[in-house]
Amino acid sequence: MxxxxxxxxxxxxxxxxxxxxxxxxxxxxxxxxxxxxxxxxxxxxxxxxxxxxxxxxxxxxxxxxxxxxxQDKAELFETVFSEEMEGLLNDMRTGAAGVEGRVTDRLTAALTAGYHRSLGHLPLMQAMIARSWFQPEDADQRSRAFVGPLVLWIQDLLQAAVGEGELRQDIDQTLLPRMIWDTFISNFRYAAYDGWGVEELTPHVRQQLDLILSSQMARQ
The missing domain is CATH 1.10.10.60 (Homeodomain-like)
Structure with missing residues (x-):
């Protein structure tokens, strides 16, 4: 044979x-x-x-x-940024794993896990956000590539909710994941300047997710 x-x-x-x-x-x-x-x-x-x-x-x-x-500090920082985004994605996946219920429940758990990770080294996250506004175009494109897998993972969660009949079939699967990511990032301002911790950020981001997705829910 x-x-x-x-x-x-x-x-x-x-x-x-x-x-x-x-x-x-x-x-x-x-x-x-x-x-x-x-x-x-x-x-x-x-x-x-x-x-x-x-x-x-x-x-x-x-x-x-x-x-x-x-080559220089910028390349060193870029490498740290890349590794941090990989770790953030892993923590978000872990946070959402096993969470049952609505897509907002899974997203809230994922983003909360991200806050748990990042608040421990808030200056690093602040530096990443600040650098995103002041860097050459080619560096910006690389930074977007590092963030891309997180946005795609959020997109996968939304697509799963569409398949389960929770979200409408015609949702904008490009815009919505980006909006959710931008919302997650924008809330670090409250941590930096208002002293917010996970206890404040979690209900806040849940309310934001409810507002973002409320008009996207499928009619039962």
Whole structure:
């Protein structure tokens, strides 16, 4: 009996990743140390007050070692931003997982999980929001690409609600997810300037979601 040949995907999956030599491993460790130090400093001071010199000091290495891995502070911050968006998406998914009920319940749980994550390092989120207004066009496009998966995930939640008959079939599946994301981001202003915590943000964002989606509900 002829045994079928493995598919390309199976072949790639079974190939062990190449082992790094000592130099490569050391470079990876250095890069991770720099990123950890930069993330901590950006979270403590924001973007402008964090310097390459202080980041290098926090990582326990020279500024030359930092520049060997990152072109400048902007690239370093962009990398931190990318990783933070990945973590935020994972936390939102976890927050919504297992939540039953209306789509507003799932979205509220997801956005609340996002606030739980981000309020612990509010200066970092403030820096990300501020930088989005003052960066070159190519950097802005990359930032939008980092945020894109979160908006698409919100879109998936809305599409699921359409499929379940909760939302109308003709909802704007491009505009609504973006509106919800923009609402989530705008509320950090209350945390920064009015001292709001999760206890205040959760009911507030729930009211906002109710208003945004009220006209999109399917008629029963």
């Amino acid at each position: 002829r045994v079928p040949s493995p598919s390309l995907a199976e072949t790639v999956e079974n190939v062990a990743p190449p082992r790094m030599n000592r130099r490569q491993a050391a470079k990876v460790r250095t890069r991770l140390k720099v990123l950890d130090a930069a993330r901590a400093l950006f979270a403590e001071r924001g973007y402008d007050a964090a310097t390459i010199r202080d980041i290098a000091k926090g990582a326990g290495m020279s500024t030359g070692a930092v520049f060997a891995n990152f």
